[in-house]
């Protein structure tokens with residue numbers, strides 16, 4: 010396994026809670042704590058609410074469940090990836106969407122069905138842990 | 150802006166197009182600029198406003214020997230030049246400068262003096278997208294399309310047809326990179342790049358440049374060229390992260406920019422003779438037709454399939470062959486503007502008979518930004 014390394018994130022003070030969360034086995038989102046706000050969960054991390062601008066926000070653990078919203082299957086080489094591989098957007102049950110990879114499933118249009126239920130699984134990439142998704146229930 | 154108060158008086162592309170190994174990025178800017186100046190009989194010293202992306206306005210102004218009283222370095226990707234036209238119109242009307250040069254040059258293929266693509270690892274894109282393997286526009290810009298296909302029933306054949314029709318236009322354009330006719334089967338049998346996108350549904354990678362010269366409509370009469378009046382403009386941005394678009398099946402930046410431009414111009418869609426929609430990939434004209442309001446949601450695939458955008462169709466679209474067949478240096482918006490100018494002047498290789506009003510719509514980044522310019526050969 011001496012593949013070229015995949016590009017890893019550099020956490021910033023505003024995003025550290027998210028990356029601490031993946032290391033601890035939690036997918037952490039944020040929401041507004043302002044009673045007058047709709048308090049919709051949001052992503053990516055910010056120390057203020059993108060709906061109302063309030064700095065009163067809280068971090069919470071998402072269920073880690075979602076659906077396959079869209080994807081492409083990249084057939085070109087990329088550092089740290091073995092083509093073909095899917096680059097996916099998952100819609101979390103809490104509302105926000107995030108980019109990820111889908112594991113424990115064939116990387117084919119036949120296997121990857123739009124709107125299929127998925128669950129988060131955490132991949133230790135060294136200094137950071139990445140949130141991947143797999144078919145819900147762990148079955149491919 | 151006030152519709153028709155400002156005009157494009159000079160427009161040109163680089164002398165060569167496609168493979169230009171003997172010019173660096175800044176050299177391409179200058180080659181295009183000198184051609185645009187020659188087009189309208191000006192010298193660099195006649196220019197007092199400079200706008201550019203890719204190179205900095207400082208670099209461009211100094212290289213060309215220009216001392217500007219107004220500069221704009223707005224760089225939001227391939228539609229930056231649409232935004233420059235819009236900002237230049239406002240600056241000219243406000244008296245900040247009188248004669249603006251807008252330049253583009255990019256060594257997309259030869260990479261002479263060019264930088265590298267990629268977000269910083271600490272940016273939100275670098276943290277929350279890059280680790281999952283989008284390795285450039287072909288595997289990033291394409292991510293929303295399966296969602297669109299699922300929601301609106303767009304077929305693989307309809308997506309392929311976008312490339313087929315644009316190749317038909319390119320066949321009429323001697324400067325187009327690819328001119329041989331192709332079929333839907335040819336597109337679907339071409340190499341898979343990022344499912345559902347095949348090679349022929351992805352833009353070219355070439356070298357080139359272009360430049361525009363703008364001044365007030367009152368002064369435009371004194372130039373040797375036929376003035377191209379700016380009658381409507383729009384711009385917006387949405388997100389640098391394609392996964393965070395408000396809706397993967399429609400671009401908010403497109404909708405905001407297009408609506409603003411049409412309202413400013415005071416025209417309806419039926420008034421439009423010619424349309425350019427920046428096509429980095431085959432789905433862009435589909436999103437553009439819908440988000441600009443030319444067709445309803447989910448109707449663009451069938452609209453193109455039925456031949457409405459091809460030569461002789463009711464809405465000629467991407468008549469230079471587009472980014473899919475004409476050229477694509479990286480920031481293609483300048484070439485869309487050049488084709489709109491040619492069509493409105495009546496000198497395009499694939500001229501739309503009697504074209505008076507052209508809508509030119511650009512994308513920046515990957516659905517990150519948008520700019521819309523509406524041109525006319527008549528002052529409203």
Ligand SMILES: [Zn+2]
Nearest residue numbers: 041046058061
């Ligand atoms: Zn709030």
